[in-house]
Amino acid sequence: MTTSTPPIDTGKLDEIIRQFEGKKTNLIAILQKVQEIYKYLPEDAMTYIGSRIDGISPATVFGVATFYAQFSLEPKGKYEIKVCDGTACHVRGSMPVLDAVKRKINLKNGKMTTENGMFSLETVSCLGACSLAPAMVINGKIYPKMTAAAAEIVIDTILKENV
Amino acid sequence: MEKVKLNIDIKQEQLKAQEIIKKQGRRILVCASTGCLANGALELIEEFKKLGANADILTNEVKMSVIPTGCIGFCEQGCLVVIPDKKLTYVHVKKEDVEEIYNSLKNGTVVERLLYVDPALNKKIVNNEEMNFYAKQTRTALRNCGIINPESIDEAIAAGAYSALSKVLEINEQEYVLKEIEDSGLRGRGGGGFATGKKWRSVNRHQGGKSYVICNGDEGDPGAFMDRSVMEDDPHKLLEGMAIAAFAVGADEGYIYVRAEYPLAIKRLKMAIKAAEERHLLGSDIMGSNFSFHIHIKEGAGAFVCGESSALIASIEGERGMPRPKNIHMAECGLFKRPTLLNNVETFANVPLIILNGASWFASMGTEKSKGTKTFALTGEVNNTGLIEVPMNTTLRQIVFDLGGGIRNGKKFKAVQIGGPSGGCLTEEHLDMPMDYDQLTKVGAMVGSGGLVVMNEDTCIVEVARFFMNFTQHESCGKCTPCREGTKQMLAILERIVKGQGKMEDLDMLQELGEVIKAGSLCGLGKSAPNPVLSTLKYFRDEYIAHIKDKKCPAGVCSALKQYEIEADKCKGCTKCARNCPVGAIEGTIKEPHKINQEKCIKCGACKDNCPFKAIVTK
Numbered sequence: 020m021t022t023s024t025p026p027i028d029t030g031k032l033d034e035i036i037r038q039f040e041g042k043k044t045n046l047i048a049i050l051q052k053v054q055e056i057y058k059y060l061p062e063d064a065m066t067y068i069g070s071r072i073d074g075i076s077p078a079t080v081f082g083v084a085t086f087y088a089q090f091s092l093e094p095k096g097k098y099e100i101k102v103c104d105g106t107a108c109h110v111r112g113s114m115p116v117l118d119a120v121k122r123k124i125n126l127k128n129g130k131m132t133t134e135n136g137m138f139s140l141e142t143v144s145c146l147g148a149c150s151l152a153p154a155m156v157i158n159g160k161i162y163p164k165m166t167a168a169a170a171e172i173v174i175d176t177i178l179k180e181n182v
Numbered sequence: 183m184e185k186v187k188l189n190i191d192i193k194q195e196q197l198k199a200q201e202i203i204k205k206q207g208r209r210i211l212v213c214a215s216t217g218c219l220a221n222g223a224l225e226l227i228e229e230f231k232k233l234g235a236n237a238d239i240l241t242n243e244v245k246m247s248v249i250p251t252g253c254i255g256f257c258e259q260g261c262l263v264v265i266p267d268k269k270l271t272y273v274h275v276k277k278e279d280v281e282e283i284y285n286s287l288k289n290g291t292v293v294e295r296l297l298y299v300d301p302a303l304n305k306k307i308v309n310n311e312e313m314n315f316y317a318k319q320t321r322t323a324l325r326n327c328g329i330i331n332p333e334s335i336d337e338a339i340a341a342g343a344y345s346a347l348s349k350v351l352e353i354n355e356q357e358y359v360l361k362e363i364e365d366s367g368l369r370g371r372g373g374g375g376f377a378t379g380k381k382w383r384s385v386n387r388h389q390g391g392k393s394y395v396i397c398n399g400d401e402g403d404p405g406a407f408m409d410r411s412v413m414e415d416d417p418h419k420l421l422e423g424m425a426i427a428a429f430a431v432g433a434d435e436g437y438i439y440v441r442a443e444y445p446l447a448i449k450r451l452k453m454a455i456k457a458a459e460e461r462h463l464l465g466s467d468i469m470g471s472n473f474s475f476h477i478h479i480k481e482g483a484g485a486f487v488c489g490e491s492s493a494l495i496a497s498i499e500g501e502r503g504m505p506r507p508k509n510i511h512m513a514e515c516g517l518f519k520r521p522t523l524l525n526n527v528e529t530f531a532n533v534p535l536i537i538l539n540g541a542s543w544f545a546s547m548g549t550e551k552s553k554g555t556k557t558f559a560l561t562g563e564v565n566n567t568g569l570i571e572v573p574m575n576t577t578l579r580q581i582v583f584d585l586g587g588g589i590r591n592g593k594k595f596k597a598v599q600i601g602g603p604s605g606g607c608l609t610e611e612h613l614d615m616p617m618d619y620d621q622l623t624k625v626g627a628m629v630g631s632g633g634l635v636v637m638n639e640d641t642c643i644v645e646v647a648r649f650f651m652n653f654t655q656h657e658s659c660g661k662c663t664p665c666r667e668g669t670k671q672m673l674a675i676l677e678r679i680v681k682g683q684g685k686m687e688d689l690d691m692l693q694e695l696g697e698v699i700k701a702g703s704l705c706g707l708g709k710s711a712p713n714p715v716l717s718t719l720k721y722f723r724d725e726y727i728a729h730i731k732d733k734k735c736p737a738g739v740c741s742a743l744k745q746y747e748i749e750a751d752k753c754k755g756c757t758k759c760a761r762n763c764p765v766g767a768i769e770g771t772i773k774e775p776h777k778i779n780q781e782k783c784i785k786c787g788a789c790k791d792n793c794p795f796k797a798i799v800t801k
Contacts, residue, residue, distance in 0.1 A: 042500070043500050044498070044499050044500040045500060046500035046501075047480075047481070047483050047497065047500055048480075048481065050483075051442070051481065051483065079501075082502055083500070083501065083502055086485060086502040086503065086504075086659075087482075087483035087484050087485050087503070088483070088484035088485060089442050089482075089483040089484035090483060090484075104404075105404030105405050106404045106405035106561070106562070106599060106602065106633065106635045106646075106649070106650075107404070107405045107561035107562055107567070107635055108404075109404075109646075109649050110562050110563065110635060110637060110641050110646070111562070111563070115786055115787060118784075118786060119764070119786070122764055143443065143484075144402065144404045144486065144653060144657075145402070145403070145404035145405060145406070145407075145443070146216075146443055147216060147401065147406075147407035147410040147443065147444060148216050148217055148220065148407070149257075149405055149406075149407055149559060149561040149567065149633075150217050150257030150258055150260075150561060150567040150568055151217055151220055151221075151257070152561065152562075152567075154220075159445075161216070161219070161220035162220070163217075163220045163221060166791070167786060167787075167788055167791075168788070168791075168792075
């Protein structure tokens with residue numbers, strides 16, 4: 020069990036479980052709701068859910084959570100940056116954009132969240148916005164037709180807003 | 183069976199809805215789909231409303247309303263503003279242009295500078311019908327996309343939604359529906375191309391207890407967004423298609439599995455279901471008949487393999503989305519171990535029009551064994567990226583050069599990657615081939631979901647093959663060995679080759695591994711994962727050899743095999759490159775030719791892209 024994270028609010032978790040009728044077929048939806056609140060899935064929350072829903076164990080919850088790319092077991096940044104690396108974005112140059120962002124927010128040692136918790140970065144396979152390729156999304160907002168230089172400007176703007 | 187008298191007359195409903203729409207006056211359509219939203223479509227809509235084009239406060243003086251619509255498909259040119267009654271389309275519209283458009287509509291003039299310029303004819307297009315991009319399409323599944331406001335059920339009903347369902351419920355014969363779908367020759371639009379009518383009949387045979395209808399909206403193929411468009415832009419068509427299917431197979435409950443990356447689709451489908459239930463067009467005792475059908479939305483959580491039918495079912499049941507062996511057919515034992523019909527979004531979207539216009543109308547389009555129309559997402563290095571729908575006998579040449587307007591920046595056509603990570607490459611020799619299921623399979627590609635990524639001479643085919651293998655390797659669920667281990671080995675070999683460390687034996691090994699994975703994998707993901715590699719090995723073997731023997735990337739893409747250099751005679755010493763270089767690898771004094779330190783260079787290309795004198799070259 021992790022001790023460094025703040026304790027989870029089991030009342031809130033119970034409410035979510037109730038909202039989805041405590042059914043194990045709704046496990047994915049329950050985890051999505053939990054992630055909405057915490058921005059990731061705390062281990063304690065998963066264990067708790069596993070012990071509250073009939074017919075599943077904490078191991079099942081962990082199995083489902085690790086299977087789907089949407090779930091993160093680590094806290095995400097305040098700004099969640101997604102660089103689309105679908106085919107259309109890839110052939111129009113999404114990798115230089117990714118590299119530029121990585122450099123700009125100073126990600127190191129294979130980590131995907133910055134040390135100050137400001138940014139997290141990931142690639143997604145396709146946002147279905149292929150005509151805007153290469154596309155980047157920050158907290159739900161789509162930035163179309165990115166270049167390395169344009170992506171740096173976007174990050175700069177965010178940094179300025181947060182001084 | 184006797185005809186059933188319904189207590190909702192859909193024709194009356196349609197007339198009522200059309201009256202409501204007439205009151206809007208002249209309709210100004212602004213595309214508010216993902217693409218145009220990113221380009222600021224909401225601001226345009228607000229601006230039009232501010233000026234008075236607002237259906238809620240319509241005055242006699244200004245009879246105009248701005249209508250947010252779904253995607254009209256011409257995403258490259260967004261934001262798009264269409265005025266249907268004047269057959270006008272304005273492209274690349276910005277907030278500042280709104281007032282001018284508004285005034286021109288009042289004065290009966292045309293804003294010339296915002297018209298679309300046909301790149302081939304170099305001519306401004308005043309009449310929509312002359313736009314090649316639209317004129318060469320036959321929009322069936324996408325018929326209403328971009329024309330109606332997807333958040334208004336009245337707009338859908340005015341355009342004919344639920345008329346086909348009403349017809350089916352009146353006739354009240356499952357056999358009638360099954361026969362129509364069989365005769366139409368409709369095949370599954372999700373990739374496999376299985377005969378839809380045959381599938382429906384086999385589920386129908388197992389009816390009696392609880393049965394389900396599932397719509398597969400887990401459009402995970404990178405480079406494909408046609409299902410997203412139907413779900414976001416014409417949700418009622420999908421719901422109606424599912425209801426008709428449910429009637430035909432004796433199901434009363436349905437699920438739409440939508441990938442989590444499509445939040446707008448989820449929102450609009452939920453709205454549409456609620457609105458349709460309120461009008462008794464879905465839900466219990468639909469339109470006063472004794473047929474009930476309830477639809478639920480299930481959100482995916484980001485796993486490509488969930489597009490596979492048995493994995494999708496596992497996911498709906500709340501488990502890891504891993505495929506199950508199919509020794510028992512889903513028609514007998516599917517979701518919650520009950521008979522289940524599963525079709526793709528586009529397949530369902532074709533159903534209402536087949537019922538309304540008849541099987542022979544649908545069968546008159548396409549080729550002998552591939553009937554009707556197919557949507558394609560046209561992307562990559564082509565002038566007109568966007569969403570198109572064409573009869574299945576359309577050739578690749580017509581799609582890329584007539585609709586797509588040819589290759590961007592006057593470059594040369596190299597290949598088209600079709601069908602995403604499960605598909606293959608089509609080259610120049612395939613340009614005149616019709617895009618039908620069987621022809622494509624014959625040449626080692628597949629329709630798949632219909633993603634067409636156009637590649638030009640600057641695209642490295644080996645790198646693209648590596649890209650797809652990386653994708654499928656990452657998405658392999660790990661259940662069966664050939665897929666889990668095989669894709670890993672293939673990827674490792676491809677990574678070596680793009681780094682210039684490949685050996686000639688690698689090519690035989692790729693071939694052998696590919697064949698084993700295809701033969702030995704449990705589900706469609708593994709069975710098709712080697713396709714991009716096998717098809718590029720077949721058509722672009724010399725590019726693989728160039729990487730291995732000459733240590734050269736002919737397209738100049740693979741960074742390990744290229745070097746940026748400054749040509750001293752062209753360099754004016756402006757220092758721009760040195761300032762742009764993120765790693766300080768460029769040295770030199772002002773007004774003297776600069777030099778790149780190859781040890782430090784990370785090959786990002788920032789210097790080359792920004793050099794005003796084109797003095798930087800890749801070697």
